[in-house]
Every structure is written in structure tokens, then in C-alpha cells.
Amino acid sequence: MIVEATYILFLYPPTIEGSFSAKIGMGFDKTSTDANMEVTLSNCHSFEDVIKKSMEILEVLKINRSTDFVLVYPFSQSNDKTQTQRVIDRSWELNEIAMINGWRFDKQVPFYQPNKTIIE
Numbered sequence: 404m405i406v407e408a409t410y411i412l413f414l415y416p417p418t419i420e421g422s423f424s425a426k427i428g429m430g431f432d433k434t435s436t437d438a439n440m441e442v443t444l445s446n447c448h449s450f451e452d453v454i455k456k457s458m459e460i461l462e463v464l465k466i467n468r469s470t471d472f473v474l475v476y477p478f479s480q481s482n483d484k485t486q487t488q489r490v491i492d493r494s495w496e497l498n499e500i501a502m503i504n505g506w507r508f509d510k511q512v513p514f515y516q517p518n519k520t521i522i523e
Contacts, residue, residue: 405431406429406430406431406464406466407429407430407466408427408428408457408467408468408469408472409429409469409471409473409513410427410428410472410473411425411426411453411454411457411473411474412426412428412477412512413425413450413453413474413475413476413477414426415447415476415478415493417481417483417485417486417489417490417493418486422445423447424443424444424447425443425444425447425453425457426441426442426443426444427441427444427457427460427461428441428512429466444456444457444460450474450493450496450497450500454500471513473501473506473507473508473509474497474500474507474508474509475509475511475512476493476494476497476508477511477512478493478510479510494508494510
């Protein structure tokens with residue numbers, strides 16, 4: 404069985420201006436949640452920082468990205484106009500990064516969401 408990285412989940416709420424966390428989702432089989440896992444990244448300072456750290460980790464672990472690799476930013480709009488605009492701006496920024504790299508962008512983690520954390 405080959406492990407593949409399937410997504411990066413950005414945990415960057417619109418209320419945060421400083422560092423944030425992200426998770427790299429990986430799995431053996433997209434139809435089974437039992438074999439899937441995550442690597443949590445903390446103290447991230449930008450989307451580019453997360454992607455750089457993620458690619459370094461995947462290289463060290465010798466794990467490739469899946470063909471349907473996706474960047475996930477799950478936050479939705481709020482009643483606060485400033486926070487809503489921040490969500491929109493961050494979504495567009497992440498979407499552009501995904502397009503440049505030939506990846507997908509979504510607001511939801513793919514259905515094969517991991518249930519195990521292997522490195523934190």
C-alpha cells in the first residue's frame with residue numbers, strides 16, 4: 404500500500420492575525436477512514452509557510468501528493484463584516500495558490516477525512 408497526501412487543512416480563523424495551525428491529511432485508501440492519518444503543523448505564519456513546511460515533511464517521509472490534492476480553508480462568513488472580508492480574501496488567496504500549483508481548493512475536507520494523528 405502506498406501512502407499519499409490528500410489535503411492540507413488550514414486552521415486559520417478570521418479572528419486570528421498571528422500564527423495559526425494546519426493539518427496535512429494522508430491515507431492509504433480513500434475509501435477507508437481506518438488507514439488515514441494527519442500531521443499537525445503549528446506556529447504557521449502564512450499559507451506559503453504551511454505549504455513549504457508541508458512539502459518538506461512529505462519529502463522527508465517520502466510521501467507523494469495524490470492526484471486530487473486539495474487545499475482546504477473551511478471558515479464561513481460571519482456577522483462581522485471585517486471577519487467576513489478576511490475569510491473572502493484568504494479564500495481567494497488560497498484558491499490562487501492552489502490553481503498555480505495545479506491543486507484543488509475547497510471549504511470541506513474530502514470524505515476520506517483521517518481519524519488518527521501520527522505526528523503533532
